[in-house]
Amino acid sequence: DGTANLSIAAKEDNTTIYIDWTGNGDLEQYVLKSTYTLFTAPVKANVAVKCYSYEQNDGVTVFSITAPLKAIDGTGMKSAKMFGLSGCEIPIDKIGIPSPATLEELTLNAIGLTEQPDLSQFKSLRSLVLNDNKLTTLDLTEVPSLQTVYASNNGLTEVKFNNPRLWEAMLSSNKLESIDLTGVPAMDQLWLSDNLLDHIDVSMLKSLKV
Secondary structure, three states: OEEEEEEEEEOOOOEEEEEEOOOOOOEEEEEEOOOOEEEEEEEOOOOOOEEEOOOOOOOEEEEEEEOOOOOEEOOOOOOOOEEEEEOOOOOHHHEEOOOOOOOOEEEEEOOOOOOOOOOOOOOOOOEEEOOOOOOOEEEOOOOOOOOEEEOOOOOOOEEEOOOOOOOEEEOOOOOOOOOOOOOOOOOOEEEOOOOOOOOOOOOOOOOOOO
């Protein structure tokens, strides 16, 4: 048992969704706004929580949850621009990420990940947050749209870039001994403290400030 903390927004004010937190059909109604709204709810162990909408496209644009989950399927969210998950231990094959056609921000923070999600279909993704996991490699070459990445406090020994728009990367507190930055020409802010680096070639980064 525990508590779920939700941050949700929708395309339009007064969008309504319903969540069954108990698994017995008792629906809790949530009236959403076009700006972030915070909700809390008690959750029971070993219960399949379900979310419903009367519309085929529920219009949910932001869905971020901190809760002791074992699995989550967000693939039914066809308008989601931001999807966030934290406060649990979930393997990547138990996470259904919303539609790659619309998703711009993905946060999988402190959930015990040992492998990254498949990002090859997420052509609009701008921000990726993978802090406080157990990743040892990070391949960003299939996400050329990416602008910011945060993956501190993992066990990263290798990061691969091919991201012409990436301007900020926070990769502190990892195990990097080397890093190739030729694939991030627009890099403006780069954070690499608490790694195993003794030399970094940043000569190609003409916009670098930090």
